[in-house]
Amino acid sequence: MPFLQALYASTRTEELAKLAWDQSAKDAFLKQQFTAQHSYYQAHFPHAEFQLIELTGAPIGRAYLLWDDSHLQIIDIALSPTWRGQGIGSQLLEQWLDRADAQGLSTGLYVESYNRAQTLYRRNGFEVTGEDGVYLKMLRPANQAND
Numbered sequence: 001m002p003f004l005q006a007l008y009a010s011t012r013t014e015e016l017a018k019l020a021w022d023q024s025a026k027d028a029f030l031k032q033q034f035t036a037q038h039s040y041y042q043a044h045f046p047h048a049e050f051q052l053i054e055l056t057g058a059p060i061g062r063a064y065l066l067w068d069d070s071h072l073q074i075i076d077i078a079l080s081p082t083w084r085g086q087g088i089g090s091q092l093l094e095q096w097l098d099r100a101d102a103q104g105l106s107t108g109l110y111v112e113s114y115n116r117a118q119t120l121y122r123r124n125g126f127e128v129t130g131e132d133g134v135y136l137k138m139l140r141p142a143n144q145a146n147d
Contacts (some may be wrong), residue, residue, distance in 0.1 A: 071108060072105045085128070
């Protein structure tokens with residue numbers, strides 16, 4: 001799990017840069033938070049699909065998706081910093097939305113209110129349906145155009 005731990009840490013870099021902790025404290029915190037997140041996903045989403053995202057055989061990201069009869073929930077997606085902003089997330093989202101559309105499923109996700117990925121989600125038909133001060137709840141209705 002070293003890749004997954006490093007990937008998780010990369011998603012918290014900006015946040016932790018603001019703290020006056022030494023690196024060993026940050027590393028311990030990140031390890032604890034990674035373990036907590038992984039355990040939470042396993043306990044609360046036991047039927048979720050885990051995807052290790054690879055390019056030419058090397059891991060570059062991961063995603064947790066929960067498909068049911070009426071809805072796709074994108075639980076989490078993360079790409080390594082080197083691969084962000086290169087259209088890979090857009091391609092993955094397009095694939096998942098095409099599959100959801102083919103099955104007549106709505107798609108939902110949560111995104112941090114400061115995360116620039118929300119622009120990508122809005123561009124793909126997601127609308128904000130709620131917020132809690134940290135996260136925006138976004139929903140894309142089922143696309144019936146393929147019927």
